Amino acid sequence: MSTPRKIVLALTVNGQDHDLLVEPRRTLLEVLREELGLTGAKEGCGTGGCGTCTVLIDGRPARACLTLAADVQGASVLTIEGLADALDGDLHPIQRAFVDAHGIQCGFCTPGMILTAKALLDENPSPDEAEIRQALSGQVCRCTGYAKIVDSVQLAARRLAGEEETP
Template identity: 45%
Template sequence: MTRIRITVTINGAVVERAVDPRMLLSDFIRHEARLTGTHVGCEHGVCGSCTVQVDGSPVRSCLLFAVQVDGREVRTVEALAAERDGALHPLQEAFHAEQGLQCGFCTPGFLMSVEPVLDRVEEMDDAQIRALISGNLCRCTGYEGIVCAVREAARKMASPSRSRPGGAS
């Protein structure tokens, strides 16, 4: 089979590879870019564990071919990594503080689904949060800790003391 050369920017780094046209984005991220934070669960787009952001929007990486993101920007959970001073992203802090994770398998998908929304809103009620996370499945937590974590992260990220992405406060 003919391989196709693609160039994808993942977490700010350019990744160029010749890939099989049928290679899934989830496999490209894990095996070609060597970023293993994106988890593969159901491989049918149902569980949300493989959620990443493409050009700022959450997508299921198990439902896209890598060639479909040629020339685009992909963000994985690794982009939320601790700051140089060791501080976690407010969403990660909230998941930890509010017991929003147990085994952690689904957590990267939740984080990548929620994070772009929290950058745009200042407050969310529980019904909005539950609607936001409805595309992600967790078998451990019962969701209450996740809802509390998202609510807390929204509060923290809306705080005037926190610098907003793009230089705004």
């Protein structure tokens, strides 16, 4: 049996450059979790249906379970591990808002939710409820009923805009 061909994958993940020797058929989710030990992105369905594997690729939300590593050569990837302050460990304001507004129950969907919310707020700092629900419509949560998640994104938007202080 022949050994599968490997490629050198150059990736920037959470601001750090990596050159990784990987099989081109491996998914970005496998590379993040198994090669880099970044297990914040979860494998829920593995088929693109739930959003728990969502990461930002060059600032856009993407399903890491459906993304072949070979297709993101040279990309910049942000995972949930890269969101908190690397120096002092402080939570990102969106993470803090999810805690404060009770947008988290079991937490399985939370990394994908928060990264999707980040992409939304980067593009639209003051979304209305319909825009938040639309942006998060591909993210499945089995626990919260979504209302608290919408509250969390609205709270994050107000804090990021300086309209409300973080306690």
